[in-house]
Amino acid sequence: MQEAPSPERAGIYLLKPIPESTVFRGLDRERVALLCSWHGPQRRAERNSQLVSGYETAAPLITLSHGWAFRYILLPDGRRQILSVALPGDTIGLGSVLLETPSYPVQAAVEVVYSTIGHERTKELLAQTDWFRQCALAIVARERAEAELTLTRLGQCSAAERVASVLLEFYDRLAKRGLAAKESFRLDLTREQLADFVGLTQVHLNRILSQLRSRGLLMMVGPQVMLTDIAGLERLGVIPRTA
Amino acid sequence: MQEAPSPERAGIYLLKPIPESTVFRGLDRERVALLCSWHGPQRRAERNSQLVSGYETAAPLITLSHGWAFRYILLPDGRRQILSVALPGDTIGLGSVLLETPSYPVQAAVEVVYSTIGHERTKELLAQTDWFRQCALAIVARERAEAELTLTRLGQCSAAERVASVLLEFYDRLAKRGLAAKESFRLDLTREQLADFVGLTQVHLNRILSQLRSRGLLMMVGPQVMLTDIAGLERLGVIPRTA
DNA sequence: CGAGAAATTGAGCCAACTCAAAGTCAGTGG
């Protein structure tokens, strides 16, 4: 974790991704500026580094500008469930500020750029600034809704259904932010991470992916995913698209 | 759905369960009184009746006084995932008010007593009353956290682990409200409902239950569940207890 | 070009599922 290299680059980060973000959705120019000023400087973190280590009691609020990160639970025997995947523009860690609960660990899936508002500072802002609290309420409510869809995916869907619906979810979320070209996007998770998100083995996930490929539903080249038959994927991935 | 039979009974419902509820946690006497006055009269609904039917766009806020209810998603092919189970004192439906999103259906698992605040009224209150919004924030944050534990249960746990952890969860939540006697409680869900909550078949759930019984971890007589080896269940149900 | 990480493929197994039958229980009407 280090500061972003040059002011100019930092400037780009600051201006571009943030207005598309979840936190800032529907805010006027003035408030966006305020929010940006509250966030600390843009930092950069390497792939696989922990943005939030173990179970911190005072984890900051993180806003991602570039790259993917994920929040996870580690069970005592080593199993890992990825709770949520944060894409550029997403905010991580509101829950632990609100509940005064130790946070879950957060890890960068690729090299990321992000900025933070400290734990205490976030609490102050929540207490003092009405519209910020309003935002927080909306974000947490949305996160809850997303968790419930994820939960449904795990509880009711077959492996292929899970994979189809999760890919559509990523596609939709990226597309809404202008980060998906046509029917394709860059999937910045390893198979193992994706497997831990959809509750499958890395091995089985792989078989399902190649099955989807051979059914002509998608193509994959490196991290690039191309959804060649979105309608077909929708039919498979029964989970309602949030879009 | 009809009004509770006599004023006295309604009075009992009003006074007793509500102070233990999630919404009202940590509020002073005055605010609890306010909240009670905002809620409409206590109503009663039969087992299996829909408290919130289909996908209402203006579902009310529901506070349960007696009985169990659950919120669920129905997939197009009929599969059902129970998203959350509400126990006496719990509140249902904040999410749909906050997000202005059609609600998921809610069904009474047994005969229940509850009261409501209308959709519009809730919105007003959220906009106007600061401490009410504060409460809402805390509740939604907690619901998100619970959804994430449920999600982990479904994604990572074996059938026995799921059952053990869900039973502990019910036990803890009931005990905290004084609704569990010793190590036992009344499980007001059918096997099928429980199965749809933990993502198993009703048949398989049953085998697991009898397995747990024969391992001496629990006993069941009708709806009564007795956890005869809580430590053992804890070891099995890896999910951290919220307690 | 070599080393380590990630992805893919193969073979065999078991947990959880399906289909189906039988048993239990509460409530209802004769």
Place this chain on the structure above:
DNA sequence: CCACTGACTTTGAGTTGGCTCAATTTCTCG
């Protein structure tokens, strides 16, 4: 009081989806 009905639970038998273990191939990057 008892037979009848319908909902719920339990048990049986056979199948399969997803898992494990292990080997191999492909990428990435120094």
